[in-house]
Every structure is written in structure tokens, then in C-alpha cells.
Amino acid sequence: MSTVKKGADARGKAKTTEGKSAATREAIVRAALEVFSAHGFEGASTRQIAALAGENQGLITYHFSSKENLWKAAVDSVFAGVQRELSERAKVLADADIRTRLRLWIIFLVRYAASRPEQMRLMVQEGKADSPRMKWLVDTHIRGPFEMAAPMIREAVDAGILPDAAPVHYFYIIVGACSLFFSSAPEVHRLTGDDPFDDATIEAHAEAVANLVLR
Amino acid sequence: MSTVKKGADARGKAKTTEGKSAATREAIVRAALEVFSAHGFEGASTRQIAALAGENQGLITYHFSSKENLWKAAVDSVFAGVQRELSERAKVLADADIRTRLRLWIIFLVRYAASRPEQMRLMVQEGKADSPRMKWLVDTHIRGPFEMAAPMIREAVDAGILPDAAPVHYFYIIVGACSLFFSSAPEVHRLTGDDPFDDATIEAHAEAVANLVLR
DNA sequence: GTCTATATTATGATAGAC
DNA sequence: GTCTATCATAATATAGAC
Numbered sequence: 311m312s313t314v315k316k317g318a319d320a321r322g323k324a325k326t327t328e329g330k331s332a333a334t335r336e337a338i339v340r341a342a343l344e345v346f347s348a349h350g351f352e353g354a355s356t357r358q359i360a361a362l363a364g365e366n367q368g369l370i371t372y373h374f375s376s377k378e379n380l381w382k383a384a385v386d387s388v389f390a391g392v393q394r395e396l397s398e399r400a401k402v403l404a405d406a407d408i409r410t411r412l413r414l415w416i417i418f419l420v421r422y423a424a425s426r427p428e429q430m431r432l433m434v435q436e437g438k439a440d441s442p443r444m445k446w447l448v449d450t451h452i453r454g455p456f457e458m459a460a461p462m463i464r465e466a467v468d469a470g471i472l473p474d475a476a477p478v479h480y481f482y483i484i485v486g487a488c489s490l491f492f493s494s495a496p497e498v499h500r501l502t503g504d505d506p507f508d509d510a511t512i513e514a515h516a517e518a519v520a521n522l523v524l525r
Numbered sequence: 526m527s528t529v530k531k532g533a534d535a536r537g538k539a540k541t542t543e544g545k546s547a548a549t550r551e552a553i554v555r556a557a558l559e560v561f562s563a564h565g566f567e568g569a570s571t572r573q574i575a576a577l578a579g580e581n582q583g584l585i586t587y588h589f590s591s592k593e594n595l596w597k598a599a600v601d602s603v604f605a606g607v608q609r610e611l612s613e614r615a616k617v618l619a620d621a622d623i624r625t626r627l628r629l630w631i632i633f634l635v636r637y638a639a640s641r642p643e644q645m646r647l648m649v650q651e652g653k654a655d656s657p658r659m660k661w662l663v664d665t666h667i668r669g670p671f672e673m674a675a676p677m678i679r680e681a682v683d684a685g686i687l688p689d690a691a692p693v694h695y696f697y698i699i700v701g702a703c704s705l706f707f708s709s710a711p712e713v714h715r716l717t718g719d720d721p722f723d724d725a726t727i728e729a730h731a732e733a734v735a736n737l738v739l740r
Numbered sequence: 741g742t743c744t745a746t747a748t749t750a751t752g753a754t755a756g757a758c
Numbered sequence: 759g760t761c762t763a764t765c766a767t768a769a770t771a772t773a774g775a776c
Binding site: 437 | 562563564565566567568569645646648649650651652653654655659660662663667668671687688690691693694695697698699700701702703704705706708709710711712713714715716717719729730732733734736737738740
């Protein structure tokens, strides 16, 4: 906090120039995530994003220079959370037994999918083709979590807790099992009347997956 | 087959006028499915679809009158197969034991997801919001399969084959487990070097899910 | 850093010749 | 049924005032 040029502005934000800039950037990223995950990369418009963020369209070019860079920033913002939380957890649980680690991983995945249903949507939307954006996504955000999970899965298979199959299969089986319920939430709601994002329902889903995998 | 006005045309199709019209329609629907599932509804352009189909853009309006109707026709074409095949299978297997039915259902889901990876992409893309398209999707194509699977799941739970949980959870767990591997195929390929659509890999995934669920 | 105005291109849909 | 040409609108990105 150094040179304060303005005080609180019309929207009630009291920030330094740099602080204001960062806040604008953040607001745009947040809006971008919502719009990109709802409409896909091509379907999303920068005007729509600017409008949702309550900022000017010209600022998108200023802060991100292109729609593609904005997309990357938005994706970074969803994955930043998982990566960090997961590796923290991994450290703490390094010496727990394999069943406990698997169960907690699954519960984590379900809660994360429930708190950020956009993530799986982004993955599925980009998973359509082997594009440059796809390469970037895998190298930057998928390989890490996969390489953390693979040894755990292998260990469970060796211990006879899981039937024999390659880790990739289990990775996508478990991620799919944990996530689809939430990335199809309005569908679930229309089908049964339940709200998937209700706390009790989230826990029920976590229990269902964990109990199915570990028995 | 009645009044033949033209013979084989430039692209080598020998058709009646009605036959030609139907073939055009079909070509457009096939292209639309590909483009919609790759780019989502808003991201897809009718020009792109027409170009891929090798047909004129004006014909889209002629045959479908709007982009929305074309989307519905494309979705119908993916789901038509599942619905029919599933209900046929259901009849044949009505008196098989519950484990066999569950196993065959899973194998069917995996093979279907592998043969039409677009389906899950379409579902996830529309699952973003409770839109009119979403309502149409659920009412026309989701409720049927769900109501076919639910009693089977309930039976498996009652028989002690599956841990206790509501059918909706199992439905999305199993569909997610069977599908994500294929709707993220380029991602899987980049991650491990394997081709998910290789026959042996498809069977390996089916076995992995079936063995995990049934033990 | 933020805003307005605009150049350029692409979109969905229509009109009308054949 | 199929095609070309076109309308009206909306898109990304830029230029330049403040």
C-alpha cells in the first residue's frame, strides 16, 4: 500500500491504484470462469464477461491482451486451489494407511467437484480435441494430480483393496464418479427434485463413492 | 423410391429427390453433432456445420428452420441409438440374475461412451444451467434411461450387492465412471500415450468399472 | 488504469433466382 | 431442394482521449 490516488469509488471499493488494478483483474477472472465454463471458449464473449464483472470491455485487452490469455488465467484460478490443497493433504497423510488415504482423496474430490463444478466442465469442453489449449491444460494442471494419485492407486491394487487395473482407468473412473453428479446438477435437480449442492447431498455422494470403492 | 429426377451427383450419391433430401438432412445432422459437441451450442456456427457437411448454409434453414431445431435433431440422433438398444437388452435380460444385468449394463455403457463420446460432452455442456434446452434434454432423453436403471440399482442394494445409497447417486457415479475416460480421450492420450478408443483399452475400461462395482 | 469509439470480421436468418 | 447474395447484429481487438 503506497500512493493512494483515489478513495472509495462508486462501487464502494477503497483501494490503492495497484490494489484497484488487482481487484479489477480478479473480478474479470472470476466472471470469465463463470462464463467460460457455462458457454465454452468460443461460446463465451468478452463483452458478456466484462458486463458480469461490472468492468469495461477495454480492460480485458489491457489486462490480458487476448481472450486466450484470459481463459488461461481463469483456468489457473480454478486449479490453483486443488493443486495446493491436494499436495498439503498428501504431506499430512503420507503415513496414514492406504484405505484411509484413498477414502480421504475421494471425499476431497467430491467436495471439490461440488464447490467448483466449473472445473469438470472446463476439462470436458477442452477434452474434445488435441488442441494447443488442451496441451497446456494437461501439462499445467492435469499431470500433477494424476502423478500424485497413480502411486496411491497402484499401492491399493497391490494390497488387494482394488481389483487389478491400470491407474489411468481408476483415475478417470473415480474422478468421473465424483464429479458428474455436480457438473450435471440442474439435470439432477430436474430429475429428482433434489439439490445436489445441499450439504447433506454432497456428503451422501461422497459416502456413496467411498463405500463403493472401499469395501 | 418413385420419380428419379437426377442420377448420381458430383459426390457419387445416386438418389431419388426425396432420397437426396434425406441424405442432405442426415449429412447436416452428422456434422452438427460433431460441431455442437466440440464447441457447445453457442460456440458452434451454422456455417462451420454446413462446411463440414459439404452442404450449403441455406439448406440448414430450409431443413431445420433454426439453429435450435438443428441442435435438437443432432441430440436426437445420438440418443436414438442408446434408448433403443437399452430397452431391447432390458427385455432379453429381464430374468437374468441381478449381478449379470448390472455387469452387462456397465459394459454397454462403456462401449456406448466409447462409440459416442459426444454424448457426455453434450450432457455436460447443457448441464450448466436450467435452460429450456436442458429441460427438453432431460424430458426427452434422460428420464427414460434413468427410470430403467433405478429399479435395477435398488434391487442390487436390497440384495446386498451394492452398499446402501440412493439410485441417483449410483446412476451418476456409474455413468461418470464409464464415460469420462472417453470424453477426455485426447487428455488421456497425452497423459499416458495410450489410445482410449483402442478395442483392448475399451474392454479394459469396461472390466475395470465392472470389477470395481461388482465384487 | 480506465473509458469511449470504432475498424474489421463473423454470425443467424432471410429473400429470391433457378 | 438447392444455391447465391445480403441484412442486421454481435463478435474481438485496437486507438486514443482522459
